[in-house]
Amino acid sequence: MSTRTLIRGGLVITAADELHADVLIEDGRIAALAAHGSDVAAGWTAERTIDATDRYVIPGGVDAHTHMELPFGGTAASDTFETGTRAAAWGGTTTIVDFAVQSVGHSLREGLDTWYAKADGVCAVDYAFHMILSDVDEHSLKEMDKLVQEGITSFKLFMAYPGVFYSDDGRILRAMQRASGNGGLIMMHAENGIAIDVLVEQALARGETDPRYHGEVRKALLEAEATHRAIQLARVAGSPLYVVHVSAEEAVAELAAARDKGLPVFGETCPQYLFLSTDNLAEPDFEGAKYVCSTPLRPKEHQEALWRGLRTNDLQVVSTDHCPFCFKGQKELGRGDFSKIPNGLPGVENRMDLLHQAVVDGHISRRRWIEIACATPARMFGLYPQKGTLAPGADADVVVYDPHARQTLSAATHHMNVDYSAYEGRTVTGRVESVLSRGELVIDHRTFTGRAGHGSFVPRSTCQYLN
Numbered sequence: 001m002s003t004r005t006l007i008r009g010g011l012v013i014t015a016a017d018e019l020h021a022d023v024l025i026e027d028g029r030i031a032a033l034a035a036h037g038s039d040v041a042a043g044w045t046a047e048r049t050i051d052a053t054d055r056y057v058i059p060g061g062v063d064a065h066t067h068m069e070l071p072f073g074g075t076a077a078s079d080t081f082e083t084g085t086r087a088a089a090w091g092g093t094t095t096i097v098d099f100a101v102q103s104v105g106h107s108l109r110e111g112l113d114t115w116y117a118k119a120d121g122v123c124a125v126d127y128a129f130h131m132i133l134s135d136v137d138e139h140s141l142k143e144m145d146k147l148v149q150e151g152i153t154s155f156k157l158f159m160a161y162p163g164v165f166y167s168d169d170g171r172i173l174r175a176m177q178r179a180s181g182n183g184g185l186i187m188m189h190a191e192n193g194i195a196i197d198v199l200v201e202q203a204l205a206r207g208e209t210d211p212r213y214h215g216e217v218r219k220a221l222l223e224a225e226a227t228h229r230a231i232q233l234a235r236v237a238g239s240p241l242y243v244v245h246v247s248a249e250e251a252v253a254e255l256a257a258a259r260d261k262g263l264p265v266f267g268e269t270c271p272q273y274l275f276l277s278t279d280n281l282a283e284p285d286f287e288g289a290k291y292v293c294s295t296p297l298r299p300k301e302h303q304e305a306l307w308r309g310l311r312t313n314d315l316q317v318v319s320t321d322h323c324p325f326c327f328k329g330q331k332e333l334g335r336g337d338f339s340k341i342p343n344g345l346p347g348v349e350n351r352m353d354l355l356h357q358a359v360v361d362g363h364i365s366r367r368r369w370i371e372i373a374c375a376t377p378a379r380m381f382g383l384y385p386q387k388g389t390l391a392p393g394a395d396a397d398v399v400v401y402d403p404h405a406r407q408t409l410s411a412a413t414h415h416m417n418v419d420y421s422a423y424e425g426r427t428v429t430g431r432v433e434s435v436l437s438r439g440e441l442v443i444d445h446r447t448f449t450g451r452a453g454h455g456s457f458v459p460r461s462t463c464q465y466l467n
């Protein structure tokens, strides 16, 4: 049976356009858009009408970098696929791309099947997977081809974390060569992990154990060096490259120089690098542990380069790298030794609001907000135009957004399964009011009306951002 929903009276914003239009949804897809008051829109009827007067009507957010339940440092990220996708819905994100993990000594298949099982039947919104390569060998290189066919079209490699996820340059080059043949996109955690481990050892030997030293040893120059090296390896392999969680001004400069040469090199940053800094890492009484992630938070001066990169398109995507660990019992594992603090910050619920605040603050335009948070991640990872835009035929993943509401971000009110907010007490302008996922209301005027299991796995095509 056909179900029709009408969203009346809002300002529709996509990466390409802003239009005062009504949106007709039928059978989980956008059926049509028509100007308010037009004969076409006036003729529409529906079982359900949502009043979006004085509201924005925007595509559901696409968060291309999350880690639900990621095992890390002897513990695991505290959001499950159930709690994490519910929090995503609250924050106006209707698609996540999470990272399935290949463990050393195991196949990609085993890792991917573990992630399918974790997510199956529990997600509130749609999800897709990238694959983390931790053990590049002949077998896993062949498996990459099969995964691309299966809709897992991007592969993350780590120049950091020796002994865990780390790949040396030879393995990275081989994976890039394979990706250049099968259409996969290589995503890079670009930090010189071998050098960082030396600096960690030396810092601890000097008794420098507080969280702030996490930021000091993970030097901006070592992010820039790894970014430069990854770009050169990708050139040699003839593959495109997407650098994840860029935080250092010097790394942005490497990306900009590569892009000036016309190379297919892309960069992602995250809200924590745009809004937080080493000042947070230096908070007393071990509070700085809440802000330990890698790449690390940088001194405030780096933020302007990130905003500029987002405006000039040297950075294309803002994802969260959502990887929450509770302060109690998880971050605390690193009391007395910063290198034992599990790395990662919560944020899947906050991204759309923080980026709207960036619109209010004049860093980016409204359309650029939608471009970096919805449209480009969808195109970068082969989900467009099913996701990331509002156009006939697209999935009806729609957010009704109140641009005037004021809210104070806090662990007391957020829905992520983590006992602190990285943005505690920060007041932002703008708030998600209602959210549809494939035409189903999952947030209805600030009430969760979704269900675990509504979210489906979405196979992806290859990168659509190259041309």
Ligand SMILES: NC(=O)NCCC(=O)O
Binding pocket: 067, 189, 245, 292, 293, 294, 295, 321, 323, 343, 344, 345
């Ligand atoms: N980013 C972070 O600190 N934790 C998650 C793992 C990663 O993305 O490197």
Ligand SMILES: [Zn+2]
Binding pocket: 189, 244, 245, 294, 295
């Ligand atoms: Zn990473």
Ligand SMILES: [Zn+2]
Binding pocket: 065, 066, 067, 321, 323
């Ligand atoms: Zn990550």
